[in-house]
Amino acid sequence: MPPVFSHGDLRLYLLSLLDEGPRHGYDIMQALTDRTGGTYTPSAGTIYPRLAKLEEEGLVTKTVDGRKTIYAITDAGRAEVAARAGDLEGIEADLADSVRLIADEVRGSVRDAMRSLRADLAAAAKSEASQPSASTSDDPRVRARGEVQRAETIVAEFRARIRADLRMHVARGGDLPASVVDTLSSALDLASREVTRALRG
Template sequence: MPVFAHGQLRLYLLALLDSGPKHGYELITALSDRFGGTYRPSPGTIYPRLARLEEEGLVTRSDEGRKGTYALTAAGRAELAARQGDLAAIEEDLAETVRTLADQVRDEVRGAMAGLRADLAAAAQEARASARSATGPDARATSRAHRAEIEAMLHEFRDEMRAEIRRADARGTIGRLTVDTVRTVLDSARTAIRGTLGSG
């Protein structure tokens, strides 16, 4: 689905540069953050528009090594100030777009998790069949070793996700859509794991 209507991305790039000069990659990342990671524009989308803004005298580019830094000119700031109403309308449109994209992501996650649950159920069935033919102390020792391996994976996952969440919080990009999507993922994962353990 189109994310920006005609001319909207041009104005939005000016708005992103209002807080200070940025590299092209920083603009791409900033846009991705605004969409909670549900949309990330390609360099082929961003750089031609930046070049056009430079031709129009609305931004300047200064090269630092292999990176070009873009900054608003006085004309760029004047256009941005004159089009605050248009920018507010874009923000409203983007809010609806993000909600739609988030719904699509959640649907895709649910589909992926359904496949994962089926795989885990098959694995659990195989494990139960193996357990019936291998009982006693050796089987319990093997189970304990596997439990320790799973717990180590869970600890590693928790630590990695906490670090990611803290980085996102530092950028100020955690919103209600992020919370809802994470809840969907975790609920699906919880159901899948319980099913594979035979406790669901």
């Protein structure tokens, strides 16, 4: 994925965040993560040197409040934000495109998973209907218990796969936006309704 912020864009975006009000360093990093939908997770080593540079340029001031350092924009900083309003609009549009791209990828993955689940259920039903009844499967309760175990195995494998993907993503420094978890929750709810509808058949 290309960098979220092109050269010089992060500097302007930091000024725009401070134009909204004074913030401490962690709050700035969290705001960047939230507003990029998790596409950008800044480190202290990235943000603080840029804030120091803005302070050197007279665009930002900092004050120590207890254990926190609060950054605030100066009049010169506000003037730059106002003068580059068009550039800022372009940055915001690019960020919105990045968030939409991630949401589209998640929705596509969920749709693929749902199609695969429906195909598996249909294939299993067809296979069951085409096989002759064995003496041990004459009892519907025996068959049902076997299918319950198979369903539990499918669910466990899905859980393990999703859990591994999520943990790997976060371990690599990626963020996990609430929108992604909401999409997962909606997809699982849909799958649950599909299974319930099939059972009531």
